[in-house]
Structures are given as C-alpha cells and as structure tokens.
Amino acid sequence: MDANSPPPSPAPPAPPVFRLQGVGKRFGHQWVLREIGFEIAAGERVAIIGPSGAGKTTLFRLLCAVLPADAGQIEVFGQPCAGLRGRKLKRMRRDIGVLYQSDNLIPQLRVVHNVLMGRLGRWSLPRALISLLWPQDLPAARAALERVELADRLWAMPGELSGGQQQRVALARLLVQQPRVMLADEPVSQLDIRLGREIIELLSSIATTLGNTLLVNLHTLELLQGHFQRVLALKDGRLFWQGPPAGLNRELLRELYGTEYQALYLEESADVR
Template sequence: MNTDSIDAQAVPEHPVRLQGAAIAYGGQRVLDDISLDIAPGERVAVIGPSGAGKTTLFRLIAGLVKPAAGCALTLGEDTRRLRGRRLARLRRELGFLYQQDNLIPQLRVVHNVLMGRLGHWSLARALLSLLWPQQIERARAALARVELADKLWALPDELSGGQQQRVAVARLIVQQPRLVLADEPVSALDLRLGREIIGLLCQLAQRDGVTLVVNLHTLDLLQGHFDRVIALRGGRLFWQGEPAQITQHLLRELYGAEYRALHLDEIEVQE
C-alpha cells in the first residue's frame, strides 16, 4: 500500500493515524515503520525504555517533525502539508502537557490559565488580557475543576509542584483541544501527586470528549486510567494492548537492562 497517497479527508474519524511512518536524524532512523490508529476519546499510554522513540513519536503526531517515510495524519490533517492557517488551526486543537508545567513565573495563575485561549483570540485581545485578564470566569471555572479556584491571583512560585501542574491542566481545559499530548507529565512528581494529575487528565478526556495520549515513565499509573498501552522499543512498535494484558515477561523483554533499575519487578501485573 502506498501510504503517501492517503487522503486525509477520508479518515477524519481518527485523531491520530500513522501508516508506515518513520523519522530519521542524521541518516539514522529513530522511528521506523510505525502504524497505528487512535480513536476519538481514547486514552492511550505510551511506554518503553530510554531512547525508544517516545518523545519523537509525540513530535511526529504534533507535526513538529515530518515523516521521512510513510504518512502521519493528526486530526485528519496530513502533517507534511500543513502551512499557514491550517497549521495554526491544528495547533489550536492540540493540547500539550510536559514534565515541566511551562508556566510563566512573572504572570499570575489567571494569566497562565488564559494562555490556553491565545489560539482563539485576536492579537489585540491577547495583549489586552495581559493588562486585564479576559474571560476571568472561564479561568475560575477551570481552576475549580482542578480544585484551585482560590489560587486565581497567585503567582506560580507560591504553588507546590503538584499545584503548578494542576494549573497547566486548567490551561488545557480553557483551551478546549480535541487531542492532548502529555509527554512524561508526572515524572517530576511523587506517586501520589502523579496519580492525581493522571486522574485529572483522564477526567478531562472523559468529560470533554478529548483524545488523550500520555508518555508514561511510571508504570504504576497504567491500571484504571487507560484504554490501551502502546510499547516502543528501538524506534519500533513492540507491543500494544490493554493494561491488564501486561505481564512481567513482557516488561522484561521490553525494558531489557533497565528492568531491574526501574524496579519493574515490583509492579503488580501477571507473571
């Protein structure tokens, strides 16, 4: 099948569709022959050892890198052909969450939350919002959903790490994206706070009909949150299935030398 000829308009039902996609840096492929579909509203976790290509996969989906081979469709758009307004529209409909919350420390929480509306506002309104926040009630409602309504006028450095990441989730809520890509969003938090943030992201996906893809370093957070797990190894799709299907044998094969160092033998899965 010639994946270069895929018609993006023929498959808008898949927020993510990759067919034979590959990414190369310096002539070396870091992703190779990746084919997968992610359905609307699906909650997907991506796992794998260091250097497996997880972050590169997210960059491919986001259109930040172009496939060297195959095809990548995101929200029905062929990312190789995006320019101008079509690219801006895709950026507006994509939400991002990273290990670092990317809050602007000089701006109050209300301003940081309303950054999620920038793709929907004119330049004049965005600049005005820096002087006097626009749509304050929208920001307050989003913060209430993450239990931080009383922090509307706080500065980021007045918040704990977990609270700062909650503000970043509130920013996603006001953005109203169709697809959220979260790249190791809880690796800087302890397990309890990590569970809270993953829970909030999954609530966002369920309540607002958002498709969620999360790059997870902490495998204890898989159970009870995700519909599917995608495992990468050496830049290739190694395995995919439901979280309940993961076994210790699979983890040993997937992580190799990292298996003991990551204490994966302590995770409660099938042997």
C-alpha cells in the same frame, strides 16, 4: 417516511484522530523512529511506554506537528499532516493540547495569565496582548482552576506553588484551551507516585468531561491500570507491542526495558502479572 422507502444510510464512521503509516524520523543520519504504524480513535485513551531513548517524545512532536516526518504519512483528524501551513496548521494545533514533562508555565506571569494562555489559539493578537494587562475571560480561568482544586490561587505567581500545583495549573490551561486531543509527555515524571496518580486521574477525568482523546507518555507503569484502554510500547524507535494494559506481563516488560527493568520496581507490583 414511506413504509416502502429504503432505510437511511448509516453515517460514515469518523476518521481516526491519528493515522500513522510507515512513519520514520531521523536526526542527521540516525533514525530515531522507523516504520511506525497505528491508529487512534476519537475518545480513546492510550498510554505510550518504553525505555529511555525509545522515541516516545519524538513521536509526540510528530503528532502535534512540531516536527515533520522524514518517511511515511501522518493523518490528523483525517487530513495529511505534511504540507499544512498557515490557518490550517494553526487550527490543527489549537485542537491538540500538550502537557509537558515540566509544567511550561511562564514564571513572570500570574496563574490567571498562564491559564488563559490556553485561549491564544482562538484570540486575535490585540486581544491576547490586552489580556496581559487586563485578563480576558476571567470566568473561564476561575472555572478551570476550580476544576483542578486551585480556585484560590488565581492571582498567585507560579513560584509560590508546589510542583504538583504547577502541573494542575497546566491542566487548567488545557481545560481553557478545550482541545479535541490531549498529549501528555511524561507529565508525572517529576512528581512522587501519590501526586502522579492524582495528575493522571485528573487527566482522565478531564478527557471524560471534554469527551476528547488522551495519549500519555508514561514511565511509571503503576499508573497504567484503570485509566487507559490501550498501550503502545516503543523500543529502539519501533512499535514493539500494542494491546490492553491487562496484556502486559513481566516477560514482555523485561524484553521491552532490558537493563532498565529493575528500576521499574515491578517485582513488588500486583498490577503486572
């Protein structure tokens, strides 16, 4: 490079994974989300909290384009979500992996088939159908199950597994999918606190392994510490507060959760000041 030539221009910053501006959603005449606005950066780990009925699950459905917004604008990977159709919509959904409150496994299919469901967004229809008879990409399924410590359950039926093991199979499905973003909608609400902590730790570890973005709806606030960089709190369909987990305190949580606060068992917790 010529000493007198100007230095190269820095690369433009990557767009946020999600950008929401004035987003609202209604069912009938009732608005369940109003004036929601925030950005999520690539690689960020964010927890969504709030009382029952705050709109957390509806927000996730908007983010993965299962539902359209009725007001405002949602951008995903720098593109407006509204109007996406066909291949563009399929490509966007392929890049967003979702872990549900229940594991969403198909009980009639063996573990290997459930794990390989994560490949459906990348396979043709004929290959997907063939895989139901002769599982395609067995090495990927085995590697994913080994990552979640279930390597010996490849040919098991979901009904033979415990609740925690079924949720691990769902995590293996995410590993096979290799999404850019993982949305986990209260993934530990049906597990005890020990198993819930294991699942959150696995989610965090997988996000690190894949280098992707992680958003988790959480009702168990004991699991916030050590895994998330930011918390978004929803109340009555609005963004009530956002900040680092260390910014949460008992007064804020009492105002956020109202009558649900006592059920959170925070009085004995050392994690919330």
